[in-house]
Amino acid sequence: MELIVTSLRLEAEGVLGVELRDAAHAELPPFAPGAHVDVSFPNGLTRQYSIASAASDRTRYWLGIGLAPASRGGSRFAHSELRLGDRLPIGAPRSLFGLHEAAAGHLFVAGGIGITPILSMIRQCIEQALPWRLLYCVRSRRHAAYLEQLAPFADRVVLHADDEQDGHADIAGALRQMPSGWHVYTCGPGAMMDAVCGHAAVLGIDHDAVHLERFGAAAVQPGDERDAFQVRLLRHGGRFTVPREASILEVLEANGVCLPFSCREGLCRSCEVPLAAGVAEHRDYVLSDEERIANKSILICVSRAKGAELVLDV
Ligand code: FES
Numbered sequence: 001m002e003l004i005v006t007s008l009r010l011e012a013e014g015v016l017g018v019e020l021r022d023a024a025h026a027e028l029p030p031f032a033p034g035a036h037v038d039v040s041f042p043n044g045l046t047r048q049y050s051i052a053s054a055a056s057d058r059t060r061y062w063l064g065i066g067l068a069p070a071s072r073g074g075s076r077f078a079h080s081e082l083r084l085g086d087r088l089p090i091g092a093p094r095s096l097f098g099l100h101e102a103a104a105g106h107l108f109v110a111g112g113i114g115i116t117p118i119l120s121m122i123r124q125c126i127e128q129a130l131p132w133r134l135l136y137c138v139r140s141r142r143h144a145a146y147l148e149q150l151a152p153f154a155d156r157v158v159l160h161a162d163d164e165q166d167g168h169a170d171i172a173g174a175l176r177q178m179p180s181g182w183h184v185y186t187c188g189p190g191a192m193m194d195a196v197c198g199h200a201a202v203l204g205i206d207h208d209a210v211h212l213e214r215f216g217a218a219a220v221q222p223g224d225e226r227d228a229f230q231v232r233l234l235r236h237g238g239r240f241t242v243p244r245e246a247s248i249l250e251v252l253e254a255n256g257v258c259l260p261f262s263c264r265e266g267l268c269r270s271c272e273v274p275l276a277a278g279v280a281e282h283r284d285y286v287l288s289d290e291e292r293i294a295n296k297s298i299l300i301c302v303s304r305a306k307g308a309e310l311v312l313d314v
Helices: 074-081 112-127 147-153 171-176 190-202 248-254 289-294
Strands: 002-012 015-021 036-040 046-050 061-066 087-089 106-111 132-138 157-161 183-187 210-213 229-233 239-242 272-277 297-299 309-312
Touching: 015 074, 036 061, 036 087, 046 061, 046 074, 046 112, 061 074, 061 112, 106 112, 106 171, 106 190, 112 132, 112 147, 112 183, 132 147, 132 171, 147 157, 171 190, 183 190, 190 210, 229 248, 239 248
Parallel strands: 106 132, 106 183, 132 157, 183 210, 229 309
Antiparallel strands: 002 015, 002 087, 015 061, 036 046, 229 239, 272 297, 272 309
């Protein structure tokens, strides 16, 4: 669908709020709180951004776009070039992160721009009178988006600003005080989400009660299995070497094999292809544990091979 930029608002330093509506004021497709959409910019880039508005409001999508320091053109374009009245192709909302129906309550741990999908989930909690709490971690209040909207809920919101408090946010404390039967949802920097998972494991919180939304692929750690390997295309034909520093997608593109993609960060599934042979080293954030174990497909923008060769059914 093509939507019009009807409002631009600086939500915080480095956080641009973008309101999108249909030109004919038609209702927009429904979405689940925590969903994101693909946004295609006029510079040819497509990026995923979370929806901050209420799922009950079908008249618009409010997106929160954080200016990424190492932006390859998506958020930088939005922050410097986007204008009121621009028309943007937008994909249907997709949800990999949402409120768990069986949870007795919801603890949110947001870091920086990670508040965007969580705000939509909080709105749902408020509308449905569901119990919730938020630990919101920011570098400073200047960088904290949506504080005005959270202000009426001061009894449920703990703001941790790095420049105001000594030490790290008390994630362990928030998890320890989480009532039984609640689920925890976290979105933000990888280190913060790793801390949530680590503390949750130590505290014995059920793995299924911990939900994550990542905005980018994990940094490669020293010792990661990233050796070169071969990739063979079953139907198209051809065998290519994927070196340590390139993805399968990049190698295929360089060899004139163009397959669909969108985020190039393991977040959207656009580049998923069937695996005919070989074992994948899954590095995406969207396949379920069952899908990883089944080893039937691979997201070629980030995932690699565990062995010497992968055969793609392409
Ligand atoms: S392009 Fe989005 S997961 Fe690969």
